[in-house]
Amino acid sequence: MHPLSFSHQSVPVFKMRALQLLVLLLSGLVGAQQQALMDYLERRLLAIEDRISLWHEQTSRYASELREFKQQMVAQLEGLDKNKEALRSELDTVGTRVDRVEREMDYLETQNGAQPCVDVDDKLVEQQVTVVKERNKAKYAKLTDCSDMISTIKAMKILKRVGGAKGMWTKDIGSATGKVYILNGTEDNTMYEFGTVREFTSSQGTSAANSVQLPSAWRGMGHAIYNNHLYYLKQGEEMKLIKFDLQKNIAVDSTVFPAKNQLPVYGLNPETFIDLAVDEEGLWAIYATQENERHISLAKIDHKTLDIEQMWDTPCVRENAEAAFVICGTIYVVYNSKLPSRSRIQCVFDVSDMVTNDDAPHVYFPKRYGTHASLKYNPVEQLLYAWDDGYQILYKLQMKKKLDV
Ligand SMILES: *[C@@H]1O[C@H](CO)[C@@H](O)[C@H](O)[C@H]1NC(C)=O
Numbered sequence: 027m028h029p030l031s032f033s034h035q036s037v038p039v040f041k042m043r044a045l046q047l048l049v050l051l052l053s054g055l056v057g058a059q060q061q062a063l064m065d066y067l068e069r070r071l072l073a074i075e076d077r078i079s080l081w082h083e084q085t086s087r088y089a090s091e092l093r094e095f096k097q098q099m100v101a102q103l104e105g106l107d108k109n110k111e112a113l114r115s116e117l118d119t120v121g122t123r124v125d126r127v128e129r130e131m132d133y134l135e136t137q138n139g140a141q142p143c144v145d146v147d148d149k150l151v152e153q154q155v156t157v158v159k160e161r162n163k164a165k166y167a168k169l170t171d172c173s174d175m176i177s178t179i180k181a182m183k184i185l186k187r188v189g190g191a192k193g194m195w196t197k198d199i200g201s202a203t204g205k206v207y208i209l210n211g212t213e214d215n216t217m218y219e220f221g222t223v224r225e226f227t228s229s230q231g232t233s234a235a236n237s238v239q240l241p242s243a244w245r246g247m248g249h250a251i252y253n254n255h256l257y258y259l260k261q262g263e264e265m266k267l268i269k270f271d272l273q274k275n276i277a278v279d280s281t282v283f284p285a286k287n288q289l290p291v292y293g294l295n296p297e298t299f300i301d302l303a304v305d306e307e308g309l310w311a312i313y314a315t316q317e318n319e320r321h322i323s324l325a326k327i328d329h330k331t332l333d334i335e336q337m338w339d340t341p342c343v344r345e346n347a348e349a350a351f352v353i354c355g356t357i358y359v360v361y362n363s364k365l366p367s368r369s370r371i372q373c374v375f376d377v378s379d380m381v382t383n384d385d386a387p388h389v390y391f392p393k394r395y396g397t398h399a400s401l402k403y404n405p406v407e408q409l410l411y412a413w414d415d416g417y418q419i420l421y422k423l424q425m426k427k428k429l430d431v
């Protein structure tokens with residue numbers, strides 16, 4: 027039988043079948059599409075997940091690498107720190123070595139060049155010394171039994187800067203007041219008085235000072251203050267020493283220094299013609315004359331009358347000398363060079379013959395800006411009051427006994 031011959035009664039069944047099939051087909055198609063979409067999305071998600079996990083991995087690797095790097099850096103920095111420390115300590119030792127070499131160079135320079143103290147020919151020195159001794163036959167009558175000599179400079183303290191390149195400052199020696207005096211410049215007639223060193227250091231400039239007017243201007247930096255009196259050389263051609271009473275504010279005495287044809291005492295400080303010094307024995311004058319023009323002379327002065335008690339020619343040359351002071355009857359001459367180097371004691375002369383130049387230690391001052399314009403010894407404190415380019419400096423001295431050398 028022909029399928030089409032099936033009568034109309036089978037038509038609805040067929041229709042239904044076809045519809046069902048269509049729905050099925052369609053739904054199958056939709057399902058397949060959905061599946062593909064799902065698959066696609068899944069793949070994409072997987073890929074994204076993969077990538078995310080890759081990133082994750084990479085970031086954590088970077089993080090750990092960074093951490094490692096940081097650790098390495100820290101370790102290296104620590105190493106550098108240690109190296110720096112080592113370098114610094116090495117530099118320190120090199121520094122002290124350079125210092126020592128410098129000192130030795132200085133010393134050698136003065137030994138080989140123009141020698142302020144040690145003459146080229148030893149015999150010459152011996153002759154000179156014997157001449158000096160003959161001339162000073164009359165033994166100096168010591169007033170005290172002090173027998174100290176310098177061993178070294180123990181400490182330095184820069185207190186202040188008032189005034190110009192040249193000047194002098196000191197404490198009143200031999201009086202209980204402890205007053206401090208500033209004589210600024212090489213020719214002036216106004217000095218400044220402070221109650222104590224502390225008052226001086228804590229005040230602005232010279233504002234807190236009591237200014238003292240002198241009857242005449244001074245000359246150079248060689249003044250001394252002893253027992254409430256100022257001793258100074260007056261401006262002018264004649265070498266006139268003035269004794270000024272600091273309590274009454276009047277000049278109480280004066281005298282013309284008896285040396286003829288005087289010269290500046292120190293080659294490096296030509297303004298000073300007479301340098302007055304105070305030690306345990308009293309007042310001294312350090313000076314130079316044309317008769318003995320290469321060398322420095324020394325005189326003991328009676329501080330009460332200004333009379334000269336005794337005079338000596340020292341073997342210490344004037345050339346390259348910058349200052350001097352007296353301790354227990356021994357003069358110490360301090361030398362430097364025209365281009366300021368390190369100040370050093372390089373010539374010593376003892377009026378009682380207990381210390382010779384050979385025994386004397388070569389004492390070096392700590393390195394400074396310039397050169398000393400003046401050095402004043404205070405026997406009570408065993409301090410040197412120094413003026414260096416306007417700076418007021420204290421040097422603490424270490425002493426030893428003359429006979430111990
Ligand atoms: C100190 O003296 C110098 C000149 O030598 C001068 O220029 C200066 O003003 C003076 N200072 C004081 C505080 O008197």
